[in-house]
Amino acid sequence: MTETTLLDYVELAVYPIYLICSSLISFLVIFNQRKIKKRFKIDLMITFMIIYISNFFITYFNFQLLNMYIRVGLPMSVIFLSIYIQSKITIIGLTGGIACGKSAVGNYFKDFLKLSIIDCDILSRRVVEVGKPAYNKLKERYGNKILQENGEIDRAELGKLVFNNPAIRKHVTQTTGWYIMLEILKEIYQIGFVKKENVMLLDAPILYETKYLEYICHPIIVVFLSQEQLQIERLVKRDKISEEEALKKIKSQMPISKKIEKADITICNDGTIEDMKKQVNRILPQLVQ
Structure with a gap:
């Protein structure tokens, strides 16, 4: 039995990060396989094999503290999940x-x-409803000048700030963007997997x-x-x-x-x-x- 080294523990700590990154890459590549095929003339099966082999060798020769089936199997499961979702939606x-x-x-x-339509204008209004995190962040940053008398966001006033100041436009987009993306993912799940x-x-x-x-x-x-x-x-x-x-x-x-x-x-x-x-x-x- 080999002695556990500091490098082994570092690899163990890095593995979740690797899993997250490899999962994101797999999802992005699989979801964009039609664009990849159009630009590089590479078939989905070739793309899949490149991802599969890369993941196999990276996980097989690293993260030795983890069971081999876990360190190799989890990334592979993500790849197959990506292909399944892409084929469904x-x-x-x-x-x-x-x-x-x-x-x-x-x-x-x-x-x-x-x-079914996922309307980002509607979602952008939803995420800034009174009391929601994006609403609180915008209110804290810009004060009551962007609020109506009933406390709701005055979109006309906020729009004036956004269209006249690139820095404010960037901040508002970054503040609301993450929450809008979460709403988009919820809508995709509802339409694709609940409504089928x-x-x-x-x-x-x-x-x-x-x-x-x-x-x-x-x-x-x-x-x-x-x-x-x-x-x-x-x-x-x-x-x-x-x-x-x-x-x-x-x-x-x-x-x-x-x-x-x-x-x-x-x-x-x-x-x-x-x-x-x-x-x-x-x-x-x-x-x-």
Whole structure:
């Protein structure tokens, strides 16, 4: 029997971290296998084998204090779980520029394809309800100036701060982002495993800006307008604001050209509702690949 060394105890302490990291990598790779296949022409089975063999050798020759079946079996179980979940669930991402008609596209998907919608606008309101952690953090940071008389968050006032100050926008996004992600995961579980629907739509205005959402969605649809002036006019009419304020809101988001470049599918929404529906009908085969 070999003597236990300090290195053995260090490996034992590191193993949970390794398990968490390898689990996250496995989930991300498996969920993005269609993107990987499209970019690198690598099949899912090859991707799976690379992950499997890497995990096997890392765990087999390290973490010697743990039973071999535990140190090798747990990461492998995560890989198989990732494949199972990915095979059960397809999350279509929907994003685009502000006032580009993204909600109209989402509603058509809901009504025509009968898809369940995960609406991040609704979730963002839910996480800042009175008494919730994100609400308390925002109130502590910005005080009563962002509150209505009834104590609820005044979204108009908070919006002014966000659109006029990049530092505040970053802080608010970071403060609410984690809680919104938890709500998204709850919705995915409810739709995919309770309702047993294998396709759902994630409607997220800042899908690309949040960094992580694009890695759980495929395909990603970007709705845009070809002319910025048309976007300004629609935003002025919708929010009853000046053109200057509308332009500030547009400029606060990722340029639509970058979103189009990253998108799997694009919808130009310059025309009528009927024009939009025709475009959606044309892309349906791409959604079920």
